[in-house]
Amino acid sequence: MDFAPLLQCFKQLSLNDQEHKGMKATDKPDRAFLEILFAKKAKPSLEECLDVCSIISYAYPPSVIPLAHLQPMFISDLRLETHHHGRALYLKTFGHPKCVQAVRNAVEDLKGDVDRLVVYNTHPTSPAERILCTRLLWCVSHLLHLQLGDERIPAVLRPRVVRSYEEAIVLKAEGNAVYGRKAFVEAVEYYSEALQASCTEGKESLRYDLYRNRASANLLLGRFEGALADADAAIIPSAPDSGVLKEATAKLNGKAYYRAGRAAYALRNFPRAAEYFRKGEQCSPSGDADAKQEVKRAAYRLEEQRTGRYDFAAMSEAVSATRNNRLDHADFTTRVEVRDAEIHGRGLFAVEALKMGDLVLCEKAFGVVFASEKIKALDMTVNLNTNRLSLATRSTLRLNLLQKLSHNPDQARAYSNLYDGGYTPRTPPQLVDGLTVVDTFRAAAILEYNVFICPSERSSDQAPGKNNNEDGSGTDLGGSIGVWLLASYINHACNGNATRAFIGDMMIIRAVRDIGAGEEVLMPYINQWNDQPATLAQLKVEWGFECDCKFCEADANTTKAQLERRKAPSEVASRFLSPQPLPNAANIRKAEKMLTELKATYDYVGSARNRPDLALTGLGTWLCQAHISASSPRKVIACANRLLGDLGYGVSIANNTVVIDHASGCPGTSAVDAAMYAAHAHYSLGERKLGGHYEMFAERLYVVMLGEKRGFAERYECLELLRA
Numbered sequence: 001m002d003f004a005p006l007l008q009c010f011k012q013l014s015l016n017d018q019e020h021k022g023m024k025a026t027d028k029p030d031r032a033f034l035e036i037l038f039a040k041k042a043k044p045s046l047e048e049c050l051d052v053c054s055i056i057s058y059a060y061p062p063s064v065i066p067l068a069h070l071q072p073m074f075i076s077d078l079r080l081e082t083h084h085h086g087r088a089l090y091l092k093t094f095g096h097p098k099c100v101q102a103v104r105n106a107v108e109d110l111k112g113d114v115d116r117l118v119v120y121n122t123h124p125t126s127p128a129e130r131i132l133c134t135r136l137l138w139c140v141s142h143l144l145h146l147q148l149g150d151e152r153i154p155a156v157l158r159p160r161v162v163r164s165y166e167e168a169i170v171l172k173a174e175g176n177a178v179y180g181r182k183a184f185v186e187a188v189e190y191y192s193e194a195l196q197a198s199c200t201e202g203k204e205s206l207r208y209d210l211y212r213n214r215a216s217a218n219l220l221l222g223r224f225e226g227a228l229a230d231a232d233a234a235i236i237p238s239a240p241d242s243g244v245l246k247e248a249t250a251k252l253n254g255k256a257y258y259r260a261g262r263a264a265y266a267l268r269n270f271p272r273a274a275e276y277f278r279k280g281e282q283c284s285p286s287g288d289a290d291a292k293q294e295v296k297r298a299a300y301r302l303e304e305q306r307t308g309r310y311d312f313a314a315m316s317e318a319v320s321a322t323r324n325n326r327l328d329h330a331d332f333t334t335r336v337e338v339r340d341a342e343i344h345g346r347g348l349f350a351v352e353a354l355k356m357g358d359l360v361l362c363e364k365a366f367g368v369v370f371a372s373e374k375i376k377a378l379d380m381t382v383n384l385n386t387n388r389l390s391l392a393t394r395s396t397l398r399l400n401l402l403q404k405l406s407h408n409p410d411q412a413r414a415y416s417n418l419y420d421g422g423y424t425p426r427t428p429p430q431l432v433d434g435l436t437v438v439d440t441f442r443a444a445a446i447l448e449y450n451v452f453i454c455p456s457e458r459s460s461d462q463a464p465g466k467n468n469n470e471d472g473s474g475t476d477l478g479g480s481i482g483v484w485l486l487a488s489y490i491n492h493a494c495n496g497n498a499t500r501a502f503i504g505d506m507m508i509i510r511a512v513r514d515i516g517a518g519e520e521v522l523m524p525y526i527n528q529w530n531d532q533p534a535t536l537a538q539l540k541v542e543w544g545f546e547c548d549c550k551f552c553e554a555d556a557n558t559t560k561a562q563l564e565r566r567k568a569p570s571e572v573a574s575r576f577l578s579p580q581p582l583p584n585a586a587n588i589r590k591a592e593k594m595l596t597e598l599k600a601t602y603d604y605v606g607s608a609r610n611r612p613d614l615a616l617t618g619l620g621t622w623l624c625q626a627h628i629s630a631s632s633p634r635k636v637i638a639c640a641n642r643l644l645g646d647l648g649y650g651v652s653i654a655n656n657t658v659v660i661d662h663a664s665g666c667p668g669t670s671a672v673d674a675a676m677y678a679a680h681a682h683y684s685l686g687e688r689k690l691g692g693h694y695e696m697f698a699e700r701l702y703v704v705m706l707g708e709k710r711g712f713a714e715r716y717e718c719l720e721l722l723r724a
């Protein structure tokens, strides 16, 4: 579908709006109208319903000036299409919030003037009440939500400030009540208010309770950095030496350590998590069972992190058994590091020598949205800055990430280090008035250069040989999609030395050939290496660069006359293969002739010179299969070796040993198939050792491409009989 006209239309609308820049709005709603519009149970208006598209407007930098230094302003000062830099607008909501794409409510300012406030970039699953509820006060510059007791609230709007210990107790009880109803955002607010109040000397136990409770609510909201800080603050440093009080303190500390451990675990700080869980375990005389379990779990993660040893079969099984593709595993990153790259900006480099098939990196998604997940429809996002339009999953991922970043400043900083396509100005995430200010425009730009498409469950589900759009490459229109922080530093090469596969939200990157210590890790962003024009066009459009790898260089050196000569035999071969012809002698002769003609149009196929086209590998594969049908194992072996050669894998056999040089191979199902045809032909001739060498190579390549062995035995089951 061509979205260009739609995009153009949005751009034009935005330009039209610019004509009113600096003017005062003349069509402001009055209070009576707003009271009806935001009455309890009021239906969304037609205008609100038509707002089915989120528009990322022309970018402007976020406000990073603390509230104390902003000049107050009023609704009457607002001007159309104008960013009121350096100003703050204090508003109080007075309607019932509605959530239609964005969250809306009626607001009034200090003079009693009214208007509608619409907040975008909220998560689609957050109820409107959480975002613009009636008991909140807002300052609008960037949106800063002020607690009721906040002294920055102008006196006229300021509600009574809770100061006494007794009031703090009431607030804590209210917090607990809303927590019980799973209203965790509100619970955090109550606990925070109570914390402002409960500063009375000698009442510290209330503070510990409040921090501990807030840690729990923050944990459930995914605000892990806040949860960790709260849980830390909830740890009671000194306890009486003995007696009931000692026991009670240990119990409370056990809870605090447990929550701190869970937050650290969620932040993937496994050593720290393990430490907290261990301390939690020690708080109970018989050893807390939950904490014990968590100590064990953290130990597994530490082991994965240290050794890179994962039980991929079990991970894959877990995805099927639980239907949960968000896996609980650590990252393995010790074999690589980020450095300045020759090709472009930063890249990822091997810090030790790696062999073909070795794990380069295994990483859990920083953020991911699976197509299979029920997404409350956010239909479309149009980015006027990058001229891109994204659908369901990508829009949801953007909102998820914004939530994660704005509540976890350290994670926001890690995300903000990723490539942003040269976005300016580069405002780093920073804490202003206790909030992490995230430049949402830049965050969206970063997303566009760093997303990977992933399969719904795992790479091995894909039917091998099919170039379906679930291989972690290419453009998506609503498919599963995610961001992997470290993998994002990997630069592209069509003939890269690594490739990626997925199990759930874990990205598994393996070496497709040996990689020297200090060598840059490169992988193809798009895996359709046999369609060069499409690949290059996509790289240009999506990632903004032209590839100059060895393949592309060879392609660029291919003359027009050569391409012209290749066109006809390539088309003839494609027609011959679709539908697959009968494997009789006449067709075999025909295929051999076509293959010779096609190969004559290449200077040199394989060995990283020219990428072999689909017709060529198709003919090679068909010939192997035809000779299997004709029970001609020697011919199968010859054809399989030729196909492997055309794919860049040099095969040599000496002293009853097969050596496959994979230094310049094009990894793919065709190569795995070819090796397996050769393996089974040798088995059928009783040459078990030679067959075994081919099979080992095939299996290794299969795991490189799909991340695990699952499906390998089934795929080659029919050939298996020959080995017996």
Ligand SMILES: C[S@@+](CC[C@H](N)C(=O)[O-])C[C@H]1O[C@@H](n2cnc3c(N)ncnc32)[C@H](O)[C@@H]1O
Binding pocket: 343, 344, 345, 346, 347, 418, 419, 449, 450, 488, 489, 490, 491, 492, 493, 542, 543, 544, 545, 546, 547, 548
């Ligand atoms: C996911 S980032 C890779 C990391 C990036 N080089 C960095 O400095 O953070 C993707 C961007 O890297 C650049 N890039 C990747 N591979 C490249 C290549 N082969 N040639 C030129 N630029 C490349 C492009 O600008 C692309 O949009």
